Amino acid sequence: MNNKRINLLVDTVRMILIIAIAVALVFLIVFLTSKDPLNAIYSFFIGPFTSVRRIGNIVEAASPLMFTALAVIIIFRSGLFSMISEGSFFIGILGAMIIGISCPLPAVIHPIVAILVAGLCGAVVASIPAALKMKWDVSEVVTSIMLNYVVQFFAIYMVSYHFRETQSSSLASLLLRDTSKLSVLIKGTRVHSGIIIAFALCIICYIFLQHTRLGFKIRIVGDNAYFAKNIGINVRTIMFLAQIFAGFIAGVGGGAELLGMYTRFKWTATPGYGWTGIVVALLARRNPILVPLGALFIGYMNVGADIMSRSSDVSREVVYIIQGVMMLLIASESLLQDWRQSLIVKEAKKEEMQHLETGNEKEII
Amino acid sequence: MEKTAEALRLQNITKVYPNGVIANNGVTFSVNYGEIHALSGENGAGKTTLMKILFGEEEATDGEIYIDGEKVRITSPLMAIKMGIGLVHQHFMLVPSLTVAENMVLGIEPRHGLSIDVDETERLVKEASQKFNFSIDPNKKIRDLTVGQKQKVEILKALIRGAKILILDEPTAVLTPQETKELFIELKVLKEKGYTIIFISHKLNEVKELCDRITIIRHGRTMGVYNLSEISEQEISRLMVGRDVALEIIKKPPKPGKASIKVRDLKVIEESGKYSLKGISLTAHYGEIFGVAGVEGNGQLQLAEALTGLGSYQSGTIELDGKEISRFSIGDIRSIGVSHIPEDRMISGVAPHLSVAENVIADKLNFERFVKNGFLRSQSIRKFVIDIIKRYKIACQSPDVSVDSLSGGNIQKVVLARELSSEPKIIIAEQPTRGVDVGATEFIRNELLASRDAGNTVFLISSDLNEILGLSDSLIVLYEGEIVAFFPDASKINEEDLGRYMLGIERQSFEQISEAYSE
Numbered sequence: 022m023n024n025k026r027i028n029l030l031v032d033t034v035r036m037i038l039i040i041a042i043a044v045a046l047v048f049l050i051v052f053l054t055s056k057d058p059l060n061a062i063y064s065f066f067i068g069p070f071t072s073v074r075r076i077g078n079i080v081e082a083a084s085p086l087m088f089t090a091l092a093v094i095i096i097f098r099s100g101l102f103s104m105i106s107e108g109s110f111f112i113g114i115l116g117a118m119i120i121g122i123s124c125p126l127p128a129v130i131h132p133i134v135a136i137l138v139a140g141l142c143g144a145v146v147a148s149i150p151a152a153l154k155m156k157w158d159v160s161e162v163v164t165s166i167m168l169n170y171v172v173q174f175f176a177i178y179m180v181s182y183h184f185r186e187t188q189s190s191s192l193a194s195l196l197l198r199d200t201s202k203l204s205v206l207i208k209g210t211r212v213h214s215g216i217i218i219a220f221a222l223c224i225i226c227y228i229f230l231q232h233t234r235l236g237f238k239i240r241i242v243g244d245n246a247y248f249a250k251n252i253g254i255n256v257r258t259i260m261f262l263a264q265i266f267a268g269f270i271a272g273v274g275g276g277a278e279l280l281g282m283y284t285r286f287k288w289t290a291t292p293g294y295g296w297t298g299i300v301v302a303l304l305a306r307r308n309p310i311l312v313p314l315g316a317l318f319i320g321y322m323n324v325g326a327d328i329m330s331r332s333s334d335v336s337r338e339v340v341y342i343i344q345g346v347m348m349l350l351i352a353s354e355s356l357l358q359d360w361r362q363s364l365i366v367k368e369a370k371k372e373e374m375q376h377l378e379t380g381n382e383k384e385i386i
Numbered sequence: 387m388e389k390t391a392e393a394l395r396l397q398n399i400t401k402v403y404p405n406g407v408i409a410n411n412g413v414t415f416s417v418n419y420g421e422i423h424a425l426s427g428e429n430g431a432g433k434t435t436l437m438k439i440l441f442g443e444e445e446a447t448d449g450e451i452y453i454d455g456e457k458v459r460i461t462s463p464l465m466a467i468k469m470g471i472g473l474v475h476q477h478f479m480l481v482p483s484l485t486v487a488e489n490m491v492l493g494i495e496p497r498h499g500l501s502i503d504v505d506e507t508e509r510l511v512k513e514a515s516q517k518f519n520f521s522i523d524p525n526k527k528i529r530d531l532t533v534g535q536k537q538k539v540e541i542l543k544a545l546i547r548g549a550k551i552l553i554l555d556e557p558t559a560v561l562t563p564q565e566t567k568e569l570f571i572e573l574k575v576l577k578e579k580g581y582t583i584i585f586i587s588h589k590l591n592e593v594k595e596l597c598d599r600i601t602i603i604r605h606g607r608t609m610g611v612y613n614l615s616e617i618s619e620q621e622i623s624r625l626m627v628g629r630d631v632a633l634e635i636i637k638k639p640p641k642p643g644k645a646s647i648k649v650r651d652l653k654v655i656e657e658s659g660k661y662s663l664k665g666i667s668l669t670a671h672y673g674e675i676f677g678v679a680g681v682e683g684n685g686q687l688q689l690a691e692a693l694t695g696l697g698s699y700q701s702g703t704i705e706l707d708g709k710e711i712s713r714f715s716i717g718d719i720r721s722i723g724v725s726h727i728p729e730d731r732m733i734s735g736v737a738p739h740l741s742v743a744e745n746v747i748a749d750k751l752n753f754e755r756f757v758k759n760g761f762l763r764s765q766s767i768r769k770f771v772i773d774i775i776k777r778y779k780i781a782c783q784s785p786d787v788s789v790d791s792l793s794g795g796n797i798q799k800v801v802l803a804r805e806l807s808s809e810p811k812i813i814i815a816e817q818p819t820r821g822v823d824v825g826a827t828e829f830i831r832n833e834l835l836a837s838r839d840a841g842n843t844v845f846l847i848s849s850d851l852n853e854i855l856g857l858s859d860s861l862i863v864l865y866e867g868e869i870v871a872f873f874p875d876a877s878k879i880n881e882e883d884l885g886r887y888m889l890g891i892e893r894q895s896f897e898q899i900s901e902a903y904s905e
Contacts, residue, residue: 244737252749253717
């Protein structure tokens with residue numbers, strides 16, 4: 022067993038442990054608060070698999086998270102910590118809505134145009150903190166978080182004053198044109214063709230980061246910006262491009278979400294997928310290929326919590342506690358490090374013995 | 387204190403780092419009172435780790451520590467200090483803006499109510515410097531001291547804290563020959579007074595001159611303890627490396643061609659308004675190794691940064707391969723055929739979490755061989771890197787392992803392999819063998835010589851006198867941002883003379899210096 026194998030083993034066990042702790046936490050909360058705990062537990066864990074519609078719900082819930090998680094991964098991989106995926110996602114919804122309501126286009130072409138516009142809107146929003154960072158070295162953490170509020174209120178203003186359904190008592194936009202809708206893939210669910218885009222983007226992002234020049238440059242910059250500078254990479258430009266690219270993906274996610282799941286814009290605040298996207302990105306260990314797993318898991322938890330709140334006396338907020346705890350656990354780097362260390366020590370000693378037996382002293386020359 | 391009594395014993399120390407590297411493997415190390423004991427070995431052999439364990443900075447995986455025959459557990463530097471152990475780091479741990487006296491009592495300040503008792507502090511420091519015969523003005527600020535003086539402060543700092551066992555980690559690496567001599571005299575005085583000194587070094591001539599006994603370690607194991615009167619330098623180096631090593635640098639005479647680097651009246655002004663380069667001019671040629679000697683911090687860094695495009699300069703011109711570079715980006719300069727081996731490889735030499743292969747090709751993304759239409763050509767890259775690993779003898783399991791799992795010498799080889807495999811015409815090499823073991827040092831020097839023989843320029847910046855004198859064909863000395871000496875033939879100077887120029891004691895005439903940029 023070499024170090025790579027040991028790391029893989031420890032990481033896997035660690036992930037299982039984190040999930041186990043999360044599950045145990047659900048049990049604990051439910052048993053402490055519910056009058057009918059067994060029913061609540063059953064609803065939470067088994068409920069999401071009891072019908073095709075509910076399984077569909079898991080996929081539907083995972084879809085937006087995949088987009089935001091990919092955006093987060095690309096930004097993190099470039100060494101930045103921008104929270105812009107939340108804002109880019111929301112502005113993507115707005116962009117797709119405007120095209121969906123006001124541009125008469127033929128079917129098939131309509132959603133494609135709307136989603137591309139959504140992506141562009143996301144990229145434009147992401148370019149603001151990116152440009153501030155590039156030009157004046159303004160912290161992208163601060164500007165992106167503040168900008169998210171600007172985006173939120175801008176979108177609500179646009180809907181309220183320019184696209185509002187006047188017949189509705191609550192805030193809602195006009196109906197989207199039918200031509201703009203994304204088609205449903207599985208009968209009896211709302212699983213829409215946007216999920217195909219999500220899966221495709223996971224693969225594209227993986228290839229992009231691992232196998233293209235630009236992706237490679239992003240990884241170099243993210244790993245050691247001084248080194249990147251030293252070998253002639255324009256660090257600021259690469260960081261800028263990574264943020265734009267991420268904003269585009271998040272924007273596409275917003276567009277796909279609107280056109281696949283809704284008939285009109287009904288949000289009064291940003292839905293928070295950007296934040297949950299961070300949890301998914303960390304669960305996926307910043308690897309695009311693992312994003313679907315992380316997103317489906319969080320989707321499953323959300324659907325389970327929904328069903329539980331409907332069919333028992335435990336509220337759905339439980340799931341936020343679990344997400345919070347999981348994030349803390351994922352972030353605790355030293356979890357199981359002692360075990361990893363002892364495995365490595367054992368391995369190193371064994372190797373040493375073999376060297377002694379074969380009589381070859383390891384020459385490091 | 388009896389002369390032969392054992393002051394300290396490290397018994398069967400084993401240390402395995404989290405990345406699986408066995409730094410120490412059952413090392414036993416014992417030191418007597420009143421002796422200067424050398425601890426020698428290649429870099430990466432485990433000397434520093436052993437001392438870190440003794441000083442409580444690292445915990446041993448296995449093994450025992452005895453002080454005065456008593457078994458102890460040292461878990462923090464504070465405990466080590468209490469037990470009378472003092473460590474003088476290679477990189478000084480001083481506060482530059484405070485005075486000598488303030489630095490010495492830092493953490494153990496004599497109090498006067500809530501404030502520091504200034505008189506008592508001064509008395510303490512004066513008493514100590516008289517007792518040990520160290521002449522430094524206690525009221526001077528640290529930042530105004532020379533490297534040698536800073537080191538004295540570090541040693542006094544340890545003594546004032548009651549150290550009986552003093553560990554010096556490569557103390558002469560930063561000193562000029564004159565300063566080294568002074569240090570040795572002081573250390574011998576300390577020895578007379580019954581102090582125990584552990585002298586970590588791989589400069590064998592110094593070890594021979596100063597120390598009584600030597601413990602040699604190799605690959606984390608003790609190779610034996612010897613009286614220095616009974617062992618030759620050649621034997622020591624064989625025990626350290628495991629084979630015979632050429633201590634001398636052997637090279638062919640240079641064949642200088644046309645000018646490759648032309649610097650004229652280069653001035654660099656720091657943000658603080660200080661001139662770090664006060665208008666220097668030089669010309670280096672193809673087919674030669676152009677050396678830049680000097681005590682660290684005399685403008686070498688700024689010169690390297692100006693040449694590579696990493697730092698800016700306020701006035702003057704730089705021509706590389708006939709091209710004026712003032713408007714060039716770092717990437718543009720590299721595409722002229724300039725390579726750069728940076729001083730601190732972990733900070734600017736590698737991307738530590740990326741693989742060996744990725745690190746080797748990171749600067750070659752414009753080669754169609756490795757990148758086509760924006761996509762990396764994995765097959766071709768892999769083949770190339772496997773060749774490189776063989777050629778540069780980089781010890782790693784595969785091209786896919788991350789660089790931070792390699793030893794220091796191997797990381798430096800990765801840097802060297804990358805920079806030399808880009809077919810450079812001009813190589814800016816800053817301290818290329820610092821922190822690298824003897825075997826790898828020999829290899830790196832030979833590679834630089836080979837590149838010079840192939841007609842390239844090696845611009846060598848080094849504070850290792852042996853290296854700069856051995857490798858350079860021509861040589862300048864930088865002192866406080868000025869060229870104070872130029873030697874067209876570096877083989878004609880000795881360390882003593884060079885040391886005087888480095889310290890600013892001597893300075894050549896204007897005519898001699900201006901030869902550095904004669905056409």
